[in-house]
Amino acid sequence: MEIYVVYDSEAGHTEALANAIAEGAKSAADANVHLHHVSEADPRDLADMDAIIWGCPGHFGTISSGLKAWIDKLGPLWARGQLVGKVGAAFCTTATVHGGIEMTLWNLITPMLHNGMIIVGLPGNVLENVLYGSYYGVGVTCPVEVSEDAPMNMPTDSDLALGRVLGRRVADITRKFVS
Template structure:
């Protein structure tokens, strides 16, 4: 049975919701799944003034936790087309794991959220995937077997590189059912891939 970590950062709950869907998909494929989040690095008064969602249920991860899983799925909102500083700060602490090759051959994947359709989803996914490749991980994206991302009937997230959602500039749009289905599908594929590699 594959052990999967869904590790995320979420300011306003969009990535938190996607993380839950990713985990649901991985569990549907028989994996044991933990959902954890990286620490908030913004000062408390700044986070509160910006109305960050600070009461999230997922426990705070420790960098050493990464060694305990067969697969790690990273989720971060975009920040000007790249990974959030909170996620970057967490991953920057993983040099010891990298030096020892602890994550070599494990499965990695990424998901994200942007304010607009053209807000940097794919570059953010690539910035996450770049970290995973430097760790020596095997990458699983979101193939077009998730047909929902081909829809022209509504605004949808999704890319071949990972599940995505679109939050709107004011954060009012929550992940749609198509976005959540993409997240579940990616989680399922990651779990199945890890099971094949580590069975």
């Protein structure tokens, strides 16, 4: 099965989470995972995918303009119904816990629904999620550094574990549709 992971990221926080999601998806032996920064991703490639996972930093409570501009190139695929029935999932990073994680995840999911995709979140029986996560995908907080000299606050091991679980879950659910 073909799984596409596309992300926007300015300083690498969301990229680290995207890497963990791709790693989780790749842990399924039958998954062929395509991981791309949005600047090098071709929307036309989505037609050949079985599952699509996209994510970005939350910018003012919603999708970053970089990823939104890319999503807005999906009109021709939408018009031909080429994404209908594909599995989708979303992820994001923000700087604060109450800085719009859920709104950003919902805004990422909305265009998937408009394209007829089947959304996969994380349920409460996933251990990593019940302790810490979100039901709408993976949204994690990387707090702003206390000073310019401080090391960057990247996603924690728990954050990355959630990412791996989402990637694997997408692969396991997609398999039920493609086999």
